[in-house]
Amino acid sequence: MQNIIEVLKEHNIAPSMQRVKILEYLRDYKTHPTADMIYQALVNDIPTLSKTTVYNTLKTFTENGILVALSLFDNEVRYEYNTDPHVHFKCMKCNKIYDLNKTFDLYKNEFIDGHKVTEHYVNLKGICKSCLKEGK
Amino acid sequence: MQNIIEVLKEHNIAPSMQRVKILEYLRDYKTHPTADMIYQALVNDIPTLSKTTVYNTLKTFTENGILVALSLFDNEVRYEYNTDPHVHFKCMKCNKIYDLNKTFDLYKNEFIDGHKVTEHYVNLKGICKSCLKEGK
């Protein structure tokens, strides 16, 4: 488990309470939350927290490569701790986004039809395991 | 080339001037435009056109399966004439979205880790052919 304060220092970001809590949340809960979900999750802990700070902090972190901002589905931005690329799956019922341990190296750093491909995303949608169970 | 008015009638949608022009635009220009791009493209032709009508119309068309609304990249909704699934590529320089003639049947209608997969998207980003040329 990485030490959050160390991570911030490595990126030359001053470790404030808000920043630590936000990054900690994303490290510990792999739920790919939106900015609002992060705010809702932390505002009990830090009652003075403002959404502006959440937005500013997420921006700082993504600019420094600590987080990645994902626009995968349904016109919403979700954040995750920066990791190796992997497949995402979104449940259409509970709206959770899962990481899948599928690898895919198709198309990466290739030229297709003359276009230079540098990023690629494989995004799946459907009904997740636990919603399938409940549905019964 | 499909007759736009016929298409509308088949879906029980009354063919108005605005609806015909919007659908025609999406049939003829495979540019995956946003609502605003469609508005900008047509407002010269129909000076009284309002964005509300564009939004309403796109909603009607997607609900009827004539169009698909895509949230592929960068938190924006783009529309395309409904076709077989294919790979999309977005140029990070000119922001154009291209269709690629790559097929992919991986993961479709499969169960992965217990999740039922019903939709899948393969989205690529990079620099397109024509921006590569200009860059020289």
Add this chain to the structure above:
DNA sequence: ATCATTGCAAACACTTTGCATACGC
């Protein structure tokens, strides 16, 4: 004391809604 971070309020961009007018059969 200085400089950066926070967070309120306002601005902003995109989209939807309410409703009166206009259009088409």
Add this chain to the structure above:
DNA sequence: GCGTATGCAAAGTGTTTGCAATGAT
């Protein structure tokens, strides 16, 4: 003439910006 589509204006979201107050060293 009636029912629906249109389009203005206003409201609703999600996000960013300006700036004064606060916090940390």
